Amino acid sequence: MLLVIHHDRTRRLLPICRQYDCAIGAGDGGCAGGCGTLSTRLRGAPSGGGLLMKKHSLKSGSVLLTANLAEMAFPFIRNVLLSRLLSQENFGVAVSLAMISAMIEIGFDFGIPVSAVRYTASDDPKKVLPTLQTLQLSRAVLAGALIMAMAPVLAIIFKSPHATWAYVAIGACSILRGFGNLGVKQAMRDFIYWPNSLTIILTQLAWTVTVVVAAWISPDYWVMAWGLLASVVASVITSHMLSRFSWRLGWHKAVANEATSFGKPLVPNGWVSAGLTLGDRAFIGWALGVHALAFYSVIFGTATLPRGAILRFLTSLFVPVFVDRPPDHPSVKKNCARWTLVLSLTAFLYAMGFIFAGTPLLPLLFGKTYAATPYLMSLIGLNLFVKFLYQLPSPVALAQGRSKLMLTCTVFSIIALGIGAAATLVVPSIDVFVLALTAAEIIAVLRIGMIAINTLGYSRGQVWLALLGPMAAIAVALAASLIFPAPPLLDWLLLGGALTSGGLIFYVVMAHVFIDPLKPALLRQAVSGLLNRRAVVVSEEP
Structure with missing residues (x-):
C-alpha cells in the first residue's frame, strides 16, 4: 500500500509498513515484506555526491532485500516442515492460531512504526519514542485482550474447543509484542536499515527453529503458540539490543496527537486489508473445518507467498515514471503500455509456472x-x-x-x-x-x-x-x-x-x-x- 505525501510541493511515496508481518506462522502466505520495505524519503538524502548516494542506495537495497527474502523464505520453510511433522488436523489448528493473531494485528494497525520514522512534532527522538512506545503498548494490550476474550468463540468457530487455551496464549503473545523498542524503526529515519532488518531476520529464524523443534518433540498445534512466543521474545530482545535509545514509556501531547491523527485512518483500512488477505482462510476454516484449512493454506499460501513482493517491486519501479506527469504528458501513454505489458507478462509466467x-x-x-x-x-x-x-x-x-x-x-x-x-x-x-x-x-x-x-x-x-x-x-x-x-x-x-x-x-x-x-x-x-x-x-x- 502506498500513501501519497505532499512535501515541499513534491509528491513523495511512502510504503506503509504493517505493524505485524502477515506471512503467518505456518508459512501461509499473505503479504511478506512488512517493516523491511519502509522508505524514509520524507527527509533529504545523505549528502556526499552521486557516487556516495549510489553506494548508499545499493547497500540499503541489499539490506532490505535480505530482510524481505527472509520474510518469504522462512514462512515457506515452516509450511513445508510442519506439513510433514503434524497431522492435517493439528496443522489446520496451528494455521488458525497464527491466522487469528495476524488478522487482529493487521486490523489494529495504527501506523506506529511509520510514525517513528515520519514524526515532525518534535525532532528529539527522546521525546518522540517514549510516547510512541506508550501508544504501541496500549495497542498491544487492547489487541491481546481481545484475542484472549474471544478465545472460546474462536475455538468454536474453528471446531476446535480443545484449543481454547492455545488461542489465549496467542493473545498473550500479542501483549508481549508491545514491549518492542521502536528505536530500530527510528534508525531508518537516518538511513540506518540494518538494525530493523536484522530484527526481522532473527524473529523469523527464532519462529522457524522453535516450531520445528517443538513439532519434533510434541507434534501438535501448540507448536505454533511456542513459535509465536519465541518470535516475539526474539523481536523484543533484538530491538532492545540494537536500538540507540533505551526503552521507556512517556507522554508528549503533540507527538501523541500527530501519531493518532496519522494512525486513525489506517485502522479501517487495516481491517479491510486483514479481511482481503486472510478472510478466505478464516472462512474456509469456519465453513469446511481445520482439515480443509490446512489443505487450502498449503496450496493457496504457496501460490501467493511471492506475489506480494513481486507486485511491490514492480509498482515501486513504475510509480516514479508517472509522478509529476500530467495525464496528457506524451510519456504517460507510452509508460502505460509498458506497465500493461510487464504486469500481464509477469502474471502469465507466474500463473503458468504454478x-x-x-x-x-x-x-x-x-x-x-x-x-x-x-x-x-x-x-x-x-x-x-x-x-x-x-x-x-x-x-x-x-x-x-x-x-x-x-x-x-x-x-x-x-x-x-x-x-x-x-x-x-x-x-x-x-x-x-x-x-x-x-x-x-x-x-x-x-x-x-x-x-x-x-x-x-x-x-x-x-x-x-x-x-x-x-x-x-x-x-x-x-x-x-x-x-x-x-x-x-x-x-x-x-x-x-x-x-x-x-x-x-x-x-x-x-x-x-x-x-x-x-x-x-x-x-x-x-x-x-x-x-x-x-x-x-x-x-x-x-
Missing part, C-alpha cells in the same frame, strides 16, 4: 495429503493471474493521487470474496469456492480494465489483449484438466511448455504493436551475432 510446475512439486514438498488436482491448480493459476491484473491502474492512480480507484479495486475484491463464500455455503467444497471467487474476480478485473481505459488513458486494444489473451491460454489448461483429470506428467509439462511458448510469442507481438516496432534489421543482426558466436565456440573445441 499450474504446470506446482502440480508435481507440491506433493513432493508437502506430502501426498496436500496434492491438488490439475483442475484446482489451473483454477488457482487463473485466480493468480487475475489478482495480478487487479493492479493495472495502480502506478498511474497512485502517482496522480486518485485513491478512489484503489478503493474501487478493494470493493471488487470484497464482493468477489462474498460471492465465493456464498457459493461454498451452497456446495461445501474448496473447488467451488475457488471457482466462484475466480469467476467473480474475472468480471471485476474486466471492469477495472474499462476504468483504466476510460479514466487513465490506457490503450483499449492492449488492455483487452493483455487480459483476455493470457486468460485464454490458462483456460486451455483448465479445459485439459477437465477432459483428462489425471494426465501423465510428461504430457502435462509438454502442454505447459507449448502454452508458455505461445504466450511469449503473443507478448512479443504485443510489444511490437503497442510499444516499439521490432526492426527486422536489428533482429537479423542479433541472430547473426548469436550464430557467429556459436560458430567460434564450436571451432575452438578440440
Whole structure:
C-alpha cells in the first residue's frame, strides 16, 4: 500500500509498513515484506555526491532485500516442515492460531512504526519514542485482550474447543509484542536499515527453529503458540539490543496527537486489508473445518507467498515514471503500455509456472495429503493471474493521487470474496469456492480494465489483449484438466511448455504493436551475432 505525501510541493511515496508481518506462522502466505520495505524519503538524502548516494542506495537495497527474502523464505520453510511433522488436523489448528493473531494485528494497525520514522512534532527522538512506545503498548494490550476474550468463540468457530487455551496464549503473545523498542524503526529515519532488518531476520529464524523443534518433540498445534512466543521474545530482545535509545514509556501531547491523527485512518483500512488477505482462510476454516484449512493454506499460501513482493517491486519501479506527469504528458501513454505489458507478462509466467510446475512439486514438498488436482491448480493459476491484473491502474492512480480507484479495486475484491463464500455455503467444497471467487474476480478485473481505459488513458486494444489473451491460454489448461483429470506428467509439462511458448510469442507481438516496432534489421543482426558466436565456440573445441 502506498500513501501519497505532499512535501515541499513534491509528491513523495511512502510504503506503509504493517505493524505485524502477515506471512503467518505456518508459512501461509499473505503479504511478506512488512517493516523491511519502509522508505524514509520524507527527509533529504545523505549528502556526499552521486557516487556516495549510489553506494548508499545499493547497500540499503541489499539490506532490505535480505530482510524481505527472509520474510518469504522462512514462512515457506515452516509450511513445508510442519506439513510433514503434524497431522492435517493439528496443522489446520496451528494455521488458525497464527491466522487469528495476524488478522487482529493487521486490523489494529495504527501506523506506529511509520510514525517513528515520519514524526515532525518534535525532532528529539527522546521525546518522540517514549510516547510512541506508550501508544504501541496500549495497542498491544487492547489487541491481546481481545484475542484472549474471544478465545472460546474462536475455538468454536474453528471446531476446535480443545484449543481454547492455545488461542489465549496467542493473545498473550500479542501483549508481549508491545514491549518492542521502536528505536530500530527510528534508525531508518537516518538511513540506518540494518538494525530493523536484522530484527526481522532473527524473529523469523527464532519462529522457524522453535516450531520445528517443538513439532519434533510434541507434534501438535501448540507448536505454533511456542513459535509465536519465541518470535516475539526474539523481536523484543533484538530491538532492545540494537536500538540507540533505551526503552521507556512517556507522554508528549503533540507527538501523541500527530501519531493518532496519522494512525486513525489506517485502522479501517487495516481491517479491510486483514479481511482481503486472510478472510478466505478464516472462512474456509469456519465453513469446511481445520482439515480443509490446512489443505487450502498449503496450496493457496504457496501460490501467493511471492506475489506480494513481486507486485511491490514492480509498482515501486513504475510509480516514479508517472509522478509529476500530467495525464496528457506524451510519456504517460507510452509508460502505460509498458506497465500493461510487464504486469500481464509477469502474471502469465507466474500463473503458468504454478499450474504446470506446482502440480508435481507440491506433493513432493508437502506430502501426498496436500496434492491438488490439475483442475484446482489451473483454477488457482487463473485466480493468480487475475489478482495480478487487479493492479493495472495502480502506478498511474497512485502517482496522480486518485485513491478512489484503489478503493474501487478493494470493493471488487470484497464482493468477489462474498460471492465465493456464498457459493461454498451452497456446495461445501474448496473447488467451488475457488471457482466462484475466480469467476467473480474475472468480471471485476474486466471492469477495472474499462476504468483504466476510460479514466487513465490506457490503450483499449492492449488492455483487452493483455487480459483476455493470457486468460485464454490458462483456460486451455483448465479445459485439459477437465477432459483428462489425471494426465501423465510428461504430457502435462509438454502442454505447459507449448502454452508458455505461445504466450511469449503473443507478448512479443504485443510489444511490437503497442510499444516499439521490432526492426527486422536489428533482429537479423542479433541472430547473426548469436550464430557467429556459436560458430567460434564450436571451432575452438578440440
